[in-house]
Amino acid sequence: MRLPADILRCTELRRLYLGFWEFPDTRCLTDGAGVFPHLREFVLLNTRIEDRDLDHMLTSSPALETLALVLSYGLPQHVRLRGQNLRCALFWLSMADELAVVDAPRLERLLMWLTTTPCVLGDSDSDDEPPIRVRIACAPELKVLGYLDTRIHQLQIGNTIIKVDTEASPSFMIPSVKILALRVDFLVSTEVRMLSSCLRCFPNVETLHVEFSMTDRSTGKHYGEFLSKQSPIECLQSHTKKVVLHEFRGDLSEVVFLQHLTQRVNQLQKLTIVLSKDILLSVDDMKVVLQELARLPWASKSCTVMLVGPKHAWNFHRASDLSTDDPFDSEHGQEFFCFIKEGVQTVRRSDDHFRLVDCSWI
Structure with a gap:
């Protein structure tokens, strides 16, 4: 009508x-x-x-x-x-x-x-x-941009179309962006490469949201290690303090990317892993994965890690509310556990809470 x-x-x-x-x-x-x-x-x-x-x-x-x-x-x-x-x-x-x-x-x-x-x-x-x-x-x-989807979207900044092989240049960077959300299928090589190219366009990102997608283009291979072979990405190396991983299933490519973040994000203070409803691993298995990652050296001095249940539906009224600091930080489900990694290798356990302290089991 x-x-x-x-x-x-x-x-x-x-x-x-x-x-x-x-x-x-x-x-x-x-x-x-x-x-x-x-x-x-x-x-x-x-x-x-x-x-x-x-x-x-x-x-x-x-x-x-x-x-x-x-x-x-x-x-x-x-x-x-x-x-x-x-x-x-x-x-x-x-x-x-x-x-x-x-x-x-x-x-x-x-x-x-x-x-x-x-x-x-x-x-x-x-x-x-x-x-x-x-x-x-x-x-x-x-200041806030997303979700940029590495399959659906073609990003153009000024007159430059960002491609998988685009070299970083100040002429097509957007330094004002502080909160960035990306959607990526880590089983598709071109999408992982686009993730790298996109991140280089936003050198001052402090909060990074990555949603894992699974499409019919997936090859069955995983490309999470690709980023580790690339030159350092400015935002991850110098500015990113908070990372939220959405729709985490426990696929190998996702775990490899998670490990990459722990070893490359120097200023990381908070890491939240939001499980998918279609999780491949049990919550107990996910705890084991995170404990193993916690044994390795991390780039940041101290980081709080949370594992939480699937998030609730994203509401467009809330997303457009300018009084909301982070529109991608939607309410999630149950908090399964939390620990603090302080750059060493040992875990102290108390119920479902972990704190990484010094170098021997307690």
């Missing part, structure tokens, strides 16, 4: 939530910054909107702070983010060909979850052209 155009003449709008509509043609409406001078929040839920009409809304809403597209299937095809006051953009369970930050000098958060393009619904299995381009041209205040 087409939304009556009269609602777009309400100049006093401050929050506009639309669900299950077809957005009206804006070509007959007045353009300019004075059309919606007070609109701060614009949310579209399963609402079809043409590219030009979304452009019109962004151009006409100078006070807009939050834009959310939820369950957007194919329209708009190109989401072009503009706005002098836009602080948060969320693309949730939606399809598009391009998500571009064109001119958003105050944008702090670019959030994506389960995004793809309409072509994925077809029979195309080509890996030559990633389905959706995430293009960042102007976002000097961007």
Whole structure:
């Protein structure tokens, strides 16, 4: 059903939530910054909107702070983010060909979850052209970014498309990003290589979220050791203090990546492992794995390690709430155990809690 155009003449709008509509043609409406001078929040839920009409809304809403597209299937095809006051953009369970930050000098958060393009619904299995381009041209205040999916997304910074063999360069780094979330299948070589390339674009990441995915492209081999053969990655070497691993199943490739982190992340203070509902190992087996890793030297001086049950569903209202420090830090299930690794090799056990202390069993 087409939304009556009269609602777009309400100049006093401050929050506009639309669900299950077809957005009206804006070509007959007045353009300019004075059309919606007070609109701060614009949310579209399963609402079809043409590219030009979304452009019109962004151009006409100078006070807009939050834009959310939820369950957007194919329209708009190109989401072009503009706005002098836009602080948060969320693309949730939606399809598009391009998500571009064109001119958003105050944008702090670019959030994506389960995004793809309409072509994925077809029979195309080509890996030559990633389905959706995430293009960042102007976002000097961007602090939170993700989930970047190494299979679904093609990252472009400025005029540079980031590929598996892209060499790091200051010309296409985004130093403002502090919280980064990535989704990777460690059984696909190209995805692991893209993980390395992506991390090099964000040298100052302090909190890193990695969600393990399992797709039908998996080869059965594991490529977790690939990163250990690469030159040091700036953010892991110098800035990352917190790592959260989501959907951890206990696959060998995931364990190898976990070991890589413990040996390369020099400033690591907190490591949280969030189990998948499809975990391959028992919780007791996971405890054994972590105890074995704890016997090895770690790069950081002291790190708190937590093993927790599957996380609850990610909520787009919470994710777009700017008062939430980390939108990817969703509530998780039961805490199975926690220990503190202090860089040596011995474990003191007390019930389900472990503390790594000095060099002999106690």
